[in-house]
Amino acid sequence: MTTSAPVSSGTVVPAVFPSGTILGYPRIGRRRELKKAVEAFWAGTISADELEATGAELRATTRERLAGLGLGRTDSAIPESFSFYDQVLDTAVTVGAVPTRFAHLVQADGTLDLAGYFTLARGEGSSLPLEMTKWFDSNYHYLVPEIGPETVFSLASDRIVRTFEEAKTAGFLTRPVIVGPVTFLLLSKASDDAPAGFSPLSRLDDLLPVYATLLERLAAAGAEWIQIDEPALVSESIDTPRTETLGATRWTYETLGRLSRRPAIFVAAPYGSLDDALPVLAAAPIEAVGLDLVRGTAPDDAPGLVADLADKTLVAGVIDGHNIWRGDLAAAVGRAENLRALTPNVTISTSTSLLHVPHSVADESKLGGDLKSWLAFADEKVAQVAVLARGLQEGRDAVADELAAASVALASRAEAPGVRNSAVRARTEALTAADFSRGPYDVRLAAQQAALDLPLLPTTTIGSFPQTGEIRRARAQTLRGTLLPDEYRQLMRAEIARVVALQEEIGLDVLVHGEPERNDMVQYFAENLDGFAVTENGWVQSYGSRCTRPSILWGDVSRPAPITVDWSTYTQSLTAKPVKGMLTGPVTILAWSFVRDDQPLGDTARQVALALRDEIGDLEAAGIGIVQVDEPALRELLPLKRAQQADYLDWSVGSFRLATAGVTDATQIHTHLCYSEFGVVLDAIRNLDADVTSIEAARSRMDVVHDIQSQGFDHGIGPGVYDIHSPRVPSVDELVGLLETALESVPTRQVWVNPDCGLKTRGYAETVESLTNMQEATRIVRARL
Ligand code: GLN
Numbered sequence: 001m002t003t004s005a006p007v008s009s010g011t012v013v014p015a016v017f018p019s020g021t022i023l024g025y026p027r028i029g030r031r032r033e034l035k036k037a038v039e040a041f042w043a044g045t046i047s048a049d050e051l052e053a054t055g056a057e058l059r060a061t062t063r064e065r066l067a068g069l070g071l072g073r074t075d076s077a078i079p080e081s082f083s084f085y086d087q088v089l090d091t092a093v094t095v096g097a098v099p100t101r102f103a104h105l106v107q108a109d110g111t112l113d114l115a116g117y118f119t120l121a122r123g124e125g126s127s128l129p130l131e132m133t134k135w136f137d138s139n140y141h142y143l144v145p146e147i148g149p150e151t152v153f154s155l156a157s158d159r160i161v162r163t164f165e166e167a168k169t170a171g172f173l174t175r176p177v178i179v180g181p182v183t184f185l186l187l188s189k190a191s192d193d194a195p196a197g198f199s200p201l202s203r204l205d206d207l208l209p210v211y212a213t214l215l216e217r218l219a220a221a222g223a224e225w226i227q228i229d230e231p232a233l234v235s236e237s238i239d240t241p242r243t244e245t246l247g248a249t250r251w252t253y254e255t256l257g258r259l260s261r262r263p264a265i266f267v268a269a270p271y272g273s274l275d276d277a278l279p280v281l282a283a284a285p286i287e288a289v290g291l292d293l294v295r296g297t298a299p300d301d302a303p304g305l306v307a308d309l310a311d312k313t314l315v316a317g318v319i320d321g322h323n324i325w326r327g328d329l330a331a332a333v334g335r336a337e338n339l340r341a342l343t344p345n346v347t348i349s350t351s352t353s354l355l356h357v358p359h360s361v362a363d364e365s366k367l368g369g370d371l372k373s374w375l376a377f378a379d380e381k382v383a384q385v386a387v388l389a390r391g392l393q394e395g396r397d398a399v400a401d402e403l404a405a406a407s408v409a410l411a412s413r414a415e416a417p418g419v420r421n422s423a424v425r426a427r428t429e430a431l432t433a434a435d436f437s438r439g440p441y442d443v444r445l446a447a448q449q450a451a452l453d454l455p456l457l458p459t460t461t462i463g464s465f466p467q468t469g470e471i472r473r474a475r476a477q478t479l480r481g482t483l484l485p486d487e488y489r490q491l492m493r494a495e496i497a498r499v500v501a502l503q504e505e506i507g508l509d510v511l512v513h514g515e516p517e518r519n520d521m522v523q524y525f526a527e528n529l530d531g532f533a534v535t536e537n538g539w540v541q542s543y544g545s546r547c548t549r550p551s552i553l554w555g556d557v558s559r560p561a562p563i564t565v566d567w568s569t570y571t572q573s574l575t576a577k578p579v580k581g582m583l584t585g586p587v588t589i590l591a592w593s594f595v596r597d598d599q600p601l602g603d604t605a606r607q608v609a610l611a612l613r614d615e616i617g618d619l620e621a622a623g624i625g626i627v628q629v630d631e632p633a634l635r636e637l638l639p640l641k642r643a644q645q646a647d648y649l650d651w652s653v654g655s656f657r658l659a660t661a662g663v664t665d666a667t668q669i670h671t672h673l674c675y676s677e678f679g680v681v682l683d684a685i686r687n688l689d690a691d692v693t694s695i696e697a698a699r700s701r702m703d704v705v706h707d708i709q710s711q712g713f714d715h716g717i718g719p720g721v722y723d724i725h726s727p728r729v730p731s732v733d734e735l736v737g738l739l740e741t742a743l744e745s746v747p748t749r750q751v752w753v754n755p756d757c758g759l760k761t762r763g764y765a766e767t768v769e770s771l772t773n774m775q776e777a778t779r780i781v782r783a784r785l
C-alpha cells in the first residue's frame with residue numbers, strides 16, 4: 001500500500017513517507033571514531049580537514065549500514081542525524097544564534113569554522129561556554145542557546161544542505177533533521193544582556209524566516225522530506241505557559257506549511273505523548289506527525305484525534321529508542337494495525353532517536369547468549385523497524401518468522417533463572433512502613449553529635465579525589481590480566497593512604513577514601529551486584545565527545561557479598577577522624593543503567609535499595625559512622641508529565657529511605673545532589689530525610705541556600721562553595737564571602753563546608769590549593785562566630 005498524503009499546493013515533491021524509518025542514529029561511531037577524531041582535533045594532532053573527512057566517512061558508513069539493515073536508499077527513510085558535538089548547538093549555529101561574547105569567532109561570510117563551533121561548546125579564556133543541561137528525561141546533555149532581543153537570525157550555516165547533497169552524490173536520498181523552532185526557543189535561555197522577563201519565544205517571528213529559507217534551499221537541492229524535531233511539545237516541565245507553546249506551534253507550522261517551495265514536513269515529537277499539541281499539529285498544513293508510542297500513551301483510545309490525522313502520515317514510534325530490549329514485536333505491529341484502523345496512512349518508526357542506545361549487540365562478545373538474544377541495540381532496532389514496516393504493508397504472515405523469534409526470546413527472558421529471584425521478591429513483599437523511616441531528627445542529631453564530635457561548619461569533600469593516569473592504567477592492566485588482582489588492591493590501598501594523609505594535612509573534618517577503585521559510580525556497583533551485566537562496547541553519547549557505558553539491569557537485584565566495606569574499613573584504620581562511606585543511590589543506579597521493562601521501575605528500585613541497605617548495615621557494623629548515598633540523578637528521572645510526577649517522587653524517595661533507614665540514630669546519612677535548581681523536587685529532597693545534603697551552589701552564589709531555607713529545611717546542608725567543573729582555584733576571600741552569605745540564611749549548626757561535586761576529573765595541583773583555601777576560609781569564618 002502507499003502512504004501518500006496530499007501536500008499543500010505549490011510543493012513540488014510527492015509526499016510519500018517511507019514505510020519504515022528511525023528518528024536518528026548514534027553518531028559517535030562503533031569504535032567511538034568520532035570521539036577520537038574530535039579529541040585529536042582539540043589536541044591539535046589532526047586538522048579541521050581531517051576531522052571533516054572523518055565526519056564524512058562516518059556519515060557514509062552510517063548510510064550504507066542503514067540501507068543494509070533495510071531502510072530505503074532513495075525514499076527519505078535515512079535521517080541525517082550526524083553532529084560533531086550536539087544537535088541543539090548545530091541548530092543555534094545554523095540560525096546564527098552566536099552569543100555576543102563569541103562574536104569575534106564569526107568569519108567574514110557569517111559562518112563559524114569548526115574551531116569556532118567547538119569554542120561555543122567548550123569556552124575560551126574567560127568566556128564561558130554555553131551552559132549544558134539534560135535533554136528531556138534522558139542522560140544526554142545539550143547546549144543551551146542564548147537568545148536576546150538583539151540576536152540576529154540568519155541562515156548562517158548551510159551544513160544541513162551540504163550534508164544532504166553529500167548523500168545525494170553517493171546515491172542516497174536522505175531526510176535532513178533539524179530541531180524545530182518551537183523547541184529551539186523553548187530550550188534557549190535569555191542572553192545575559194536581555195531585560196528581565198525576556199522570553200526567547202518572543203523571537204519566533206524573526207526566527208521563522210530562517211527556517212523558511214532553509215526549507216527552500218533543501219527543496220531546491222532535491223530533499224523530499226525534512227524531519228523537524230519538536231520534543232518540547234510533550235514536556236510539561238517547561239516554564240512557558242502551555243497556551244503560548246500551543247500558539248507558537250500553530251503559528252510555526254501554519255507559516256512553514258504554507259511555503260510555496262519546501263520539502264514535505266515531518267514533525268517528530270519523541271519522549272512522550274503530545275496531548276493537546278496533537279490537534280494543533282493535526283490541523284497544521286504539514287504532511288507527517290511522529291508519535292512516541294512507547295513513552296506516550298497511545299491515542300488508540302482517542303479515535304477522533306487519530307482520525308484528524310487522515311490527511312497526513314502517522315509515523316508510529318512503536319520501537320523503543322530509549323532502551324535496549326528486543327521487546328514484543330507482535331504487540332508492536334498490533335499497535336500500528338490498531339492505528340491504521342483509525343487512519344489510513346501509518347508507518348513504522350522508533351519512538352526516539354537511537355542516540356540513546358549503543359551501536360550493535362554484535363559487538364558484545366562477553367554477554368551470555370541468552371541475554372544477547374533478549375537485546376536490540378541501534379542496528380538491531382533498525383532491523384526491527386524494517387520487519388514491522390513489511391508486516392504492516394504485506395501482512396503479518398510475511399514476517400511471521402521474525403515475530404515468532406522475538407516472542408520466543410521474550411518468553412525465554414521471562415523464565416530465565418535470575419530474572420525472578422524468589423528470595424528477593426519475598427523480601428520486597430514483606431516490607432512495611434517502618435522499613436522506610438528513621439527516628440526523629442533531633443534525637444538523631446544529638447546521638448550523632450555525641451558520636452562524631454564535629455566542630456561547627458564541618459569540612460568534607462563529595463567523595464572522589466583526582467583519578468590519575470596511574471590509577472586508570474592500573475585498572476586497564478588488571479582487565480588485560482597484566483596486573484594481578486592483589487597487586488591492583490595494593491596499588492589502590494597506597495592511593496587511599498595518600499589521599500587520607502593529604503586530607504589530614506589540609507585539616508578536613510570528615511574524610512573519604514577517594515574512590516580510586518571505581519571506574520564509574522554506577523558501573524562499579526553494577527559489577528558487584530547480581531542482576532546486572534556490563535557491556536564491552538556499549539558506549540552511548542552523554543555530551544560532546546563524552547560517552548558512558550550504561551550497565552544492563554536484567555534480573556532481580558541482590559548483593560552476593562559486601563562491596564565497599566573493606567575499602568572503607570581500611571581507610572578508617574589510617575585515621576582517627578571519621579571516614580565517610582560512599583555509595584551510589586538506587587535512583588541514580590537506575591537512571592544511569594539500561595533498566596528492565598518487565599516490571600515497574602519502583603519495584604526494581606526497591607530491590608536495589610535493599611542491596612544498598614545491607615551494604616550500609618555492614619559498613620555501620622564495621623565501625624563506619626557516616627555513610628553518603630549519592631543521588632545526583634534524582635531529578636533527571638522526573639517524568640515530563642505532571643500527572644506522573646507524584647508517583648515517581650513517591651517511589652524514588654521511598655527507595656532512598658529504604659536504603660538508608662536501617663541504621664541506628666548515631667549513624668549519619670549524607671546525600672549528594674549535583675544541581676541547585678530544585679523546583680518541584682524540593683519537597684522530595686526534604687523527604688529523603690538525609691542528615692546532611694550537599695548540593696551545587698557556588699555558581700548561583702548561594703541563592704539556592706536561601707530558597708531551601710525559606711522552605712523550612714532544618715537538616716544539615718552543604719552548599720558547594722566552589723565549582724569543581726573548572727580548574728580555577730577559588731581565593732580564601734571569595735570562599736569566606738560565600739560562607740558568610742550562606743550563614744545569613746541558614747543557622748550555623750546546619751551548615752557543612754564542601755566543594756560542589758566529586759574531584760575525580762580535576763588535577764591534584766588545583767585540588768590541593770582549593771581545599772586548602774576552603775579549610776582556611778572555614779577557619780576564618782569559625783573564628784568570627
Ligand atoms: N561521590 C561521587 C564523587 O565524588 C559523586 C559524583 C556525582 O555526584 N556525580 O565523584
Ligand code: ZN
Binds near residue numbers: 462672674757758
Ligand atoms: Zn555531584
